[in-house]
Amino acid sequence: MAEQNLIRQSLLEKVADLHSVPDGAYNLRENGKPAGRRSTGEIRIENKEGAPGIVVTVADGTKNKSVHIPVVITETGINETVHNDFLIGTDCDVLIVAGCGIHNSGEEKSAHDGVHSLVIGENSKVKYVEKHYAEGVGTRSMKPKMTVRLGRGSTLDIETVQLGGVSDSVRETVIDADEDASLVITERIMTSGVETVDSRTTVNLNGKGSSARINSRSVARDDSLQIFYPAINGNAECFGHVQCDSIIMDRAKVRSIPEICANDVEAKLIHEAAIGKIAGDQILKLQTLGLTAEEAEERILAGLLK
Amino acid sequence: MKRMIRLENITYSATNAETGVTNNILNGLSLNIETGKYIVITGPNGGGKTSLAKVLMGIYTPDSGRVYLDGEDITDVDVSERAKRGIAFGFQHPPRFKGLTVRDLLGIAAKRKLRHAELCEYLTSVGLCAADYLNREVDSSLSGGELKRIEIATVLATGAPVMIFDEPEAGIDLWSFHRLTETFRTLREKRSDCTVIIISHQERIISQADEVILIADGKLSGRGDPSEILPKIDSFAARACRFDKA
Numbered sequence: 310m311a312e313q314n315l316i317r318q319s320l321l322e323k324v325a326d327l328h329s330v331p332d333g334a335y336n337l338r339e340n341g342k343p344a345g346r347r348s349t350g351e352i353r354i355e356n357k358e359g360a361p362g363i364v365v366t367v368a369d370g371t372k373n374k375s376v377h378i379p380v381v382i383t384e385t386g387i388n389e390t391v392h393n394d395f396l397i398g399t400d401c402d403v404l405i406v407a408g409c410g411i412h413n414s415g416e417e418k419s420a421h422d423g424v425h426s427l428v429i430g431e432n433s434k435v436k437y438v439e440k441h442y443a444e445g446v447g448t449r450s451m452k453p454k455m456t457v458r459l460g461r462g463s464t465l466d467i468e469t470v471q472l473g474g475v476s477d478s479v480r481e482t483v484i485d486a487d488e489d490a491s492l493v494i495t496e497r498i499m500t501s502g503v504e505t506v507d508s509r510t511t512v513n514l515n516g517k518g519s520s521a522r523i524n525s526r527s528v529a530r531d532d533s534l535q536i537f538y539p540a541i542n543g544n545a546e547c548f549g550h551v552q553c554d555s556i557i558m559d560r561a562k563v564r565s566i567p568e569i570c571a572n573d574v575e576a577k578l579i580h581e582a583a584i585g586k587i588a589g590d591q592i593l594k595l596q597t598l599g600l601t602a603e604e605a606e607e608r609i610l611a612g613l614l615k
Numbered sequence: 616m617k618r619m620i621r622l623e624n625i626t627y628s629a630t631n632a633e634t635g636v637t638n639n640i641l642n643g644l645s646l647n648i649e650t651g652k653y654i655v656i657t658g659p660n661g662g663g664k665t666s667l668a669k670v671l672m673g674i675y676t677p678d679s680g681r682v683y684l685d686g687e688d689i690t691d692v693d694v695s696e697r698a699k700r701g702i703a704f705g706f707q708h709p710p711r712f713k714g715l716t717v718r719d720l721l722g723i724a725a726k727r728k729l730r731h732a733e734l735c736e737y738l739t740s741v742g743l744c745a746a747d748y749l750n751r752e753v754d755s756s757l758s759g760g761e762l763k764r765i766e767i768a769t770v771l772a773t774g775a776p777v778m779i780f781d782e783p784e785a786g787i788d789l790w791s792f793h794r795l796t797e798t799f800r801t802l803r804e805k806r807s808d809c810t811v812i813i814i815s816h817q818e819r820i821i822s823q824a825d826e827v828i829l830i831a832d833g834k835l836s837g838r839g840d841p842s843e844i845l846p847k848i849d850s851f852a853a854r855a856c857r858f859d860k861a
Contacts, residue, residue, distance in 0.1 A: 526714070554713055583713075590710040597672060597706075598724045598773065599698035608723065612714030 316383050320410030323442040325379040331406075335377040336363050341389045352376050352403075362392035362424075365405075369398035369430065377406045380423065385415025385447050390422040399430035399460070405437045409453075411475075413445035420450035431460040437467045443474035451475050455482045459490035461516065467494045472614065473501060480508040486547075488516030496525040497614045500533035500561070509538040514547035514576070525553040528610050529561035540568035543576025551580040556587055556613055620648040620671065620777065620810070625680035627666055627833075640666045641677065642833035650776065650810045653803045655824040655841075657815060657848060663833040664814045665707065668779050671812070672704040673697045684777075703775035707782045707814075709766035712753045717765055720753055724772040737768040740801070742794040759786045767795065771802070778802075779812045784820065796820055821845060 317339065321327040330345075334352035337345040341361075348354045351371040355364050365376055378393065397403065413419040429435055443449035451471075459465055471478060486492055498506055512521045523539045541549035551567040569578035587609050595605035627641040641663045648654055656664050669675040670682060673694040682690045689697060703724075712720070721734055729737075735745040741764040751757065753765060763786045770778050784792055796819050802811055803825075813820055821827055827844035829837035837847050 588710055590706075590708075591712060593674065593694065594706065594710050595723065596694040597674075597698050597704045598720075598769065599695060599726060600723065601695045609712065609714070612712060612719065615714065 313383060316412045317381050320381045320383070320412060320442065321379055324381075324408030324410040324440040325377055325406050327377065327379065331375070331377040333375045333377075334365070335379075336365075338378075338380045338391065340382055340384045341387045349374070357392055357394060360392045361389065362394070364394045364396065367395070367397040367401050367403055369400060371398065371401045371403055373402055375404040375406065379406070380409040380421055382409075382411045382413070382419050382421060385413050385419055385445075386417035388418065388420045390424060392424045393426070395425070395427040395429075397427065397429045397433055397435060399432055401430065401433040401435070403433075403435055405435065407437065408440040409442075409451055411443040411445070411449040411451075413443070413447040413449050415445075415447050418448040418450060419445075420448075420452070422452040422454070425453065425455040427455070427457040427465075429457065429459050429463045429465060432462040433460065434464045435466070437465065439467075439469045441469075441471040441475050441478065443476070445474075448476045449474060450477050452479045453481075455480075455484075457482070457484040459484060459486040459492060459519075461487045462489045463487075464491045465493075467492070468497075469495070470497045471506070472497065472499045473504075475504060475506075477505045478507070480506075480510075482510045484510075484512045484521075486512065486514050486516060486519040486521065488545075489518040490516060491519065492521040494521070494523045494525075494539075496523075496527075498525075498527040498535065499530070499610070499614060500528075500535055501530040503532050503534075505534045507536045507538075510540065512539075512541045512549065513544060514541065514549055515544045517546045519545065520548040521550070523551045525551075525555075525565075526613050527553075527555045527563070528558070528614060529555060529563050530558045531561060532559070533561045535562070536564045536566075538566050538568070539580075540570065541578055541580075543569070543571045543573055543578050545573050546575030547573070547577070549576070549578040551578075551582075553582040554613065555584040556610060557584055558586060619650060619683075619685055620646075621683040621686075622646040622667075622670070623681045623683070625667075625670055625677045625682070627663075627670060627675055627677045629666075640833050641670070643680070644830070644834055645680075646828065646835060648810065648812065651807050652810055652825045653799065653823070654810070654812045654826050654828060655815055655821045656812060656828045656830055657821055657844070658830040658836065662831040664830050665781055666833075667830060668704070668781050668812065668814055671779060672702055674704070698773075698775075701776040703770045703773040703778045705766050705770040705778070705780040705783060707785055709762055711755055711757070711762065714752060714754075716750050716752050717768075718749045720765065720769050721772045724769040725774065729772070733772075737772050738765075740771060740794075740798045741765070741768045742791045743768070760788055760791065763787055764791060764795075767798075771798075776808055777810045777812070779814075781814045782816070783813060784815060784817045792817075792819075796823065799823070818845065821848070 567580040
């Protein structure tokens with residue numbers, strides 16, 4: 310049991326930077342069951358009716374508050390789909406820390422599919438951080454789905470991180486932005502072994518003055534496979550920018566398909582995508598500064614993924 | 616500590632990947648460079664200047680001959696180790712790094728966390744404003760001239776006792792070039808222990824050298840103070856021109 314607690318603690322640190330019970334609201338889910346919860350006056354967490362999961366309601370005007378909703382799986386053979394809804398009021402400023410850690414030392418597959426829905430009220434500011442981490446022998450799978458409605462004048466900053474251990478992941482995100490809403494998505498992925506990642510993001514800029522920046526940075530090592538499909542639809546006077554940068558190594562494969570679609574003459578959309586191996590002259594330059602070839606390679610990868 | 620670089624009978628050839636033709640670049644070049652000097656290596660294009668500099672840094676391995684640093688044979692010492700032993704190299708065409716900032720590169724070069732004042736000093740000495748550049752990534756958003764100046768700043772940040780600059784003037788605008796010649800002069804005045812080896816065609820850089828080394832056809836073809844060598848360069852350039860036309 311003591312060992313189990315250590316594994317759990319290590320996973321919580323990796324996916325949610327948690328060393329102890331977090332301040333403010335939180336909901337911990339462990340091995341397919343609720344394992345701790347705290348609501349506050351401003352952030353209410355309740356069970357979702359009709360499905361496993363929670364409903365997080367953030368009151369209007371909630372400022373500088375956070376809600377942590379980590380998921381840990383330390384047993385083999387746990388396969389769950391969890392539905393989490395976030396209803397964020399107007400004029401809020403909140404941080405949501407989601408994230409999932411799987412330690413699978415058994416033979417069976419363990420999987421967590423989080424289905425998240427965010428409705429963000431007018432003029433609210435939300436930062437959403439989701440880290441995925443897994444380790445062990447058995448298959449570790451994660452299939453997060455997220456739909457977001459960004460209210461007028463609101464801002465959303467999504468940061469997703471998956472730097473290793475997830476055998477296969479499929480991410481689907483659909484975001485609708487109203488007038489003057491702004492969105493930044495930063496995705497950082499590193500795969501190794503035979504891991505696969507399929508990441509699909511669709512942003513609909515529906516309101517005048519809305520904007521989106523999707524910035525995807527990845528490293529594919531060994532025999533891993535990555536597919537990116539970021540798409541921005543400009544349906545009004547808006548600004549959208551998609552940027553995908555991947556470093557490919559060994560026998561990995563990377564497919565990057567950025568799409569921009571303008572349905573309004575005032576839509577201004579840009580996409581940039583690049584895939585390439587680490588250039589020899591980059592390694593050489595860092596060697597002339599005293600790094601070994603291995604150190605140089607690590608420094609370049611860390612730079613891209615920081 | 617005074618340092619000495621010695622090249623002994625260096626030959627180096629390169630094979631063109633497309634044509635398969637092998638060209639001799641360095642033909643039995645021997646050279647002593649004393650430390651604490653401001654040396655400019657010059658000569659016609661294709662004469663072997665850059666190859667010589669790359670042999671010094673360990674980027675190219677000579678076919679034969681030996682390289683010594685302070686009497687120690689470093690011919691088989693790799694680039695990283697030579698850097699640790701105090702040789703730094705500024706590339707003519709430095710690479711870009713997506714994800715590494717100017718601050719990161721200067722920190723790697725200095726092998727420690729630099730104080731803000733130090734970072735500013737290195738950037739100012741190449742004519743860049745720290746506030747504008749420190750947190751910028753060394754990626755394609757930088758112009759060729761900016762990239763080149765940052766390259767020179769990273770070499771300065773190493774504080775290495777032997778600094779080699781391969782055509783530092785190439786790709787730099789006139790104003791920055793003047794700033795650069797001042798930087799090299801200051802470097803020489805402030806650090807008498809530091810050996811600065813610059814590969815250059817620029818008269819302004821050549822004329823402030825302690826010693827000029829003329830390399831042509833992969834061999835040492837002249838050596839002396841600028842007033843001795845500059846006239847030779849002119850005749851060389853003229854001959855090279857005639858040769859090109861023929």
